[in-house]
Amino acid sequence: MKSKNTLFLLPVSIFLVLTLNFTNTFAAKRYWVGSGSGNWNKTNNWSNSSGGSAGFSVPAITDTIYFDGGNTTNCIIDTNINVAGVSISNFYTGTISLNSGISVIVDTLGFLQSGGIFNGNNGNITIRGRFQLNGGTFNSTTGTLQIGGGFNYSGATFNHNGGQVSFSGTQTITGNATFYNLLFAANGGWYTISTGTKITTLNNVSIIGGYACIINTGIVEIKGNLTTSGTQNNSFNGGTGTLLFNGTGTQTISSYISSISIGTNERVGSLPNIEINKTSGSLNLVGVINLNGTSWNTIAGASLINPGVSTININSNVTFTGQNLSLYRIHIYANGQTIVLSPASYKLISTNNVTIDGGSFYVVNTGILNIKGDLTLNNTSTSAVNGGTGTFLFDGSGIQNINSSASSLNYVCALPSVTINKTSGTLFIRGILNFSGASWNTIAGASLIDAGTSVVNLLKHTTLSGQSLTLYDITVTGNFSTTTISAGVVWCNTPLY
Numbered sequence: 001m002k003s004k005n006t007l008f009l010l011p012v013s014i015f016l017v018l019t020l021n022f023t024n025t026f027a028a029k030r031y032w033v034g035s036g037s038g039n040w041n042k043t044n045n046w047s048n049s050s051g052g053s054a055g056f057s058v059p060a061i062t063d064t065i066y067f068d069g070g071n072t073t074n075c076i077i078d079t080n081i082n083v084a085g086v087s088i089s090n091f092y093t094g095t096i097s098l099n100s101g102i103s104v105i106v107d108t109l110g111f112l113q114s115g116g117i118f119n120g121n122n123g124n125i126t127i128r129g130r131f132q133l134n135g136g137t138f139n140s141t142t143g144t145l146q147i148g149g150g151f152n153y154s155g156a157t158f159n160h161n162g163g164q165v166s167f168s169g170t171q172t173i174t175g176n177a178t179f180y181n182l183l184f185a186a187n188g189g190w191y192t193i194s195t196g197t198k199i200t201t202l203n204n205v206s207i208i209g210g211y212a213c214i215i216n217t218g219i220v221e222i223k224g225n226l227t228t229s230g231t232q233n234n235s236f237n238g239g240t241g242t243l244l245f246n247g248t249g250t251q252t253i254s255s256y257i258s259s260i261s262i263g264t265n266e267r268v269g270s271l272p273n274i275e276i277n278k279t280s281g282s283l284n285l286v287g288v289i290n291l292n293g294t295s296w297n298t299i300a301g302a303s304l305i306n307p308g309v310s311t312i313n314i315n316s317n318v319t320f321t322g323q324n325l326s327l328y329r330i331h332i333y334a335n336g337q338t339i340v341l342s343p344a345s346y347k348l349i350s351t352n353n354v355t356i357d358g359g360s361f362y363v364v365n366t367g368i369l370n371i372k373g374d375l376t377l378n379n380t381s382t383s384a385v386n387g388g389t390g391t392f393l394f395d396g397s398g399i400q401n402i403n404s405s406a407s408s409l410n411y412v413c414a415l416p417s418v419t420i421n422k423t424s425g426t427l428f429i430r431g432i433l434n435f436s437g438a439s440w441n442t443i444a445g446a447s448l449i450d451a452g453t454s455v456v457n458l459l460k461h462t463t464l465s466g467q468s469l470t471l472y473d474i475t476v477t478g479n480f481s482t483t484t485i486s487a488g489v490v491w492c493n494t495p496l497y
Helices: 002-026
Strands: 029-032 064-067 075-077 081-088 095-098 104-113 117-119 125-127 131-133 137-139 144-147 151-153 157-159 164-167 171-174 181-185 189-201 205-209 213-222 226-230 242-245 251-255 273-277 283-286 288-291 295-300 311-314 318-322 325-327 329-333 337-341 347-350 354-357 362-366 368-371 375-377 391-394 400-404 417-421 427-430 432-435 439-444 455-458 462-466 473-476 483-485
Touching: 181 189, 181 213, 205 213, 251 288, 329 347, 400 432
Parallel strands: 029 064, 064 081, 075 095, 081 104, 095 117, 104 125, 104 131, 117 137, 125 144, 131 151, 137 157, 144 164, 151 171, 164 181, 171 189, 181 205, 189 213, 205 226, 213 242, 226 251, 242 273, 251 283, 273 295, 288 311, 295 318, 311 329, 318 337, 325 347, 329 354, 337 362, 347 368, 354 375, 368 391, 375 400, 391 417, 400 427, 417 439, 432 455, 439 462, 455 473, 462 483
Antiparallel strands: none
16 A cells, blocks of 8 residues: 555656746746847846846746846837736836837736836737836837726826727726727726726727626716727616716717617617716717716707717616707617606707607606607506606607507506697697606697597596697596696597587
């Protein structure tokens, strides 16, 4: 038995020795000890210790690179490099420069700079770990700086050099840095912008990829355009962060989606919170823009928004505040959300059509959804929550339609309060119009209403006011509800003779 145990342990011992030798041989530390403006790709410029003897191998893929006070001469990176990590200490006062066309890959140990100057030239730089800039000057590349493990910027100088910064993979972004172009890879990453951090993009921001993209907490300030090209229909898309549009020139928010297909693209490329604070230059909206944030605040620049023929699709609990907002087409994907228009005088305006569909309830509270075109009601939930405390205002100058797909007298597709103020153009009512609002006020346009063979079903306590109104069929199904008809007002379900 004893000899068998000895024979068993011998291969294990050999394996451990070989493993240790492999680690010592292939995972090394390399310190810069160059003379003058030395080239990276020379063994005479590298040591295995700070300020040590030269002649060690040029850094390899598993090596960690150190620039420190042991040698502060300049370094020229004259070959494509791929290393485990780079550390530039605050004692290093030299300059590290890439030759034209040189690419750099730094693996998961990341890039730490506390001193010196780094010149990125025009090659692509990929940092799979954390990018941490505590001191010195980092002059980025005119190409792409891709960061995969976090961005931390404090007490240093970051110059964008007209290039692109690409964030790829879940990470935290800290420090008020200014970029030229910025890309968020839609690869399932959660991008947390630290509280109090605002990253500024002087040119364009892109969201590209086949998976989810979540931007949380802080602010992305966009001076140029935003393009969303994510392709995954994921409910996580969006986030708690804020996209701030405040460029002085023309800006565009564009999506490649041209029409909504429920179950296919209603959440693709969804945006987080939106803030608009423009004093000049138009803001153009293109395509179907899916919104999955909790706020849209138009501080300034509402008159500069050019909605074109775009659609804003609301997926989330969201509050619209600030200046009244005029959009082209509004789509509400009813999935159990509350839309607050604040304050009560606030108007969210659709110059074209509004569509509400989905399988759960929707609520519009407080302010006014001003509809200039048609309203189409396709949501299927029977929840008594449907409707809300807000008001749907119909005041389009042309023909308008209220089309309901409800097939029963209940809360399916139920409306909040309704105000009609039309001076021209017929308002057609089609189908069963379930009504759960607190008031129906026909200010003007009663003679323009064509009720066809529709049913208006009163569900809750409500007040009917304004002009007298002739409808086709009026039903009251509300339990213990009170319908108040203002003095002098007549609601009639057959023509008056």
